[in-house]
């Protein structure tokens with residue numbers, strides 16, 4: 375007989391709360407953390423007691439493998455509160471599945487679905503007052519796993535910690551997003567870990583992104599590592615292009631994260647009868663479409679950034695501005711998605727998941 379894991383999770387409440395110090399009308403992204411976190415340790419070949427505990431530091435031996443070999447994976451999710459104070463998640467089982475796809479690639483133990491879902495729900499119920507209701511804000515949720523096992527031998531750790539931390543957050547991007555099409559550096563490679571949410575994938579992006587920022591761009595558009603001729607991702611977002619009235623995005627591969635926002639946008643576009651093409655998109659095609667006026671929109675899509683319009687792109691020392699248009703797909707998709715997320719509209723796809 376299966377055990378109901380929700381009754382097994384222990385909850386130790388914090389003696390004081392930081393919530394009164396938080397300005398919920400001016401939330402940054404991912405800077406404020408809540409009073410509690412969910413933790414579960416892996417040792418002796420199995421996941422141990424799942425717990426909700428006061429938010430606290432993690433103390434590790436300096437030889438812990440996370441510090442040396444970067445065995446670390448994470449997810450990004452959000453919780454939303456509606457006008458009746460009901461709490462909602464968006465396609466959470468997709469994140470649960472994806473963290474285990476990442477775990478497998480990084481030689482880490484998979485985390486059971488019931489531990490993930492019940493841990494998440496228990497934590498969100500404890501932190502319910504922290505879920506913002508200010509427009510455009512939500513509770514950013516960061517499940518992550520790190521290798522806590524010790525030793526300098528370059529091999530997978532024998533101990534791990536699964537954690538869920540929460541951060542009431544506002545918008546990811548403050549203003550306009552201009553992107554630089556990357557011609558030298560690569561985010562990922564064939565046979566690599568680009569499809570996984572591995573910590574190191576992000577560390578490797580920081581330097582090229584800093585170089586792009588110094589030139590006045592906010593993000594890098596990653597191109598394929600082999601030829602740098604085809605666009606693949608926009609920083610920590612999947613990328614979409616609108617040429618004429620057709621919506622284009624590249625197929626996922628072992629270099630590209632299979633984004634949940636991306637597949638939701640494709641489903642909405644198909645439902646709305648928008649022509650969608652999932653195929654390679656060359657930089658040459660973008661430049662030509664920009665020059666002949668058919669490039670109408672570009673936008674990034676991801677949990678943190680939702681749908682983020684791109685104002686223009688830089689390529690080979692030249693800037694290509696995107697026009698301001700009426701009936702923007704980006705605006706339309708953002709509204710459809712956020713209306714479902716915040717329980718403001720019907721959810722014909724069954725994506726919304728109530729925490730109760």
Ligand code: PLP
Pocket residue numbers: 450607609610611612631632633634635636675676677678
């Ligand atoms: N691509 C990368 C590299 C990301 O880090 C993210 C963020 O999670 C995405 C795409 C978008 O994925 P999702 O829509 O599942 O958040």
Ligand code: COI
Pocket residue numbers: 449450451576610676677678679
């Ligand atoms: C997300 O969109 O949730 C992400 O994980 C992006 C993150 C690197 C901020």
